[in-house]
Amino acid sequence: MKSVWLLVVFFQMGLHALYQGNPAALQIINSGFFISEDSLTSMKVGYQEDWVFNRRLKGVKGLKGKMDKFETSFHQGILTFNLIDKAEFYASVGSMNSRFSQQLLPLRKRVDYQSQDKWTVGSGLLLLMQWGNTALGFDGKFQYATPSIKWIILNGIPQISAGRLTYREWQGGLAISHTVEMFTPYLSATYSHVHAGVSGLSQIVLS
Numbered sequence: 001m002k003s004v005w006l007l008v009v010f011f012q013m014g015l016h017a018l019y020q021g022n023p024a025a026l027q028i029i030n031s032g033f034f035i036s037e038d039s040l041t042s043m044k045v046g047y048q049e050d051w052v053f054n055r056r057l058k059g060v061k062g063l064k065g066k067m068d069k070f071e072t073s074f075h076q077g078i079l080t081f082n083l084i085d086k087a088e089f090y091a092s093v094g095s096m097n098s099r100f101s102q103q104l105l106p107l108r109k110r111v112d113y114q115s116q117d118k119w120t121v122g123s124g125l126l127l128l129m130q131w132g133n134t135a136l137g138f139d140g141k142f143q144y145a146t147p148s149i150k151w152i153i154l155n156g157i158p159q160i161s162a163g164r165l166t167y168r169e170w171q172g173g174l175a176i177s178h179t180v181e182m183f184t185p186y187l188s189a190t191y192s193h194v195h196a197g198v199s200g201l202s203q204i205v206l207s
Helices: none
Strands: 004-013 041-052 058-062 065-083 087-104 109-115 118-131 134-145 149-154 157-159 164-178 186-201
Touching: 065 118, 087 164, 149 186
Parallel strands: none
Antiparallel strands: 004 058, 004 186, 041 065, 058 065, 065 087, 087 109, 087 118, 109 149, 118 134, 134 164, 149 157, 164 186
């Protein structure tokens, strides 16, 4: 069986990105069950869900052309290490799945893909600067996953075809927040770069 590669690359400035949190979150929880608020370091455990309903991707090798849809869903547990409420390093692990489709106009074909729900890992760093009740934060993170392809539908007909999706995403973000009594609203902007490749597809997809 001949393998076929599908590569897609994504550049964006906007809302279709990994989670971008409130920069003031470093100081919102001042004490926990085991570490006092006077400690220079602390540790937090949490849960994060991130769903992107459609990324604007474009095939650059193999199945070239615009992707009609690229949907991703992440469910992860997060372990965070905090240093003097000004820096945080965090790592995440959980599950990721993706659904995407493409029109192959020269071949008059439509191909739909659904990946398995498989593991994903990520890491990131959050830095904070503060002036009174106003905080400015920088957040950089990386996400990686390699789910296998669950099924492929070609022109509405299910096909037997092995394959694997390799997903990598880098993101950088800036956010500003201001605390007013009990409320801490924030505004953020992100830039992310996604590289997704599918390998091991059967030749029937391009034939």
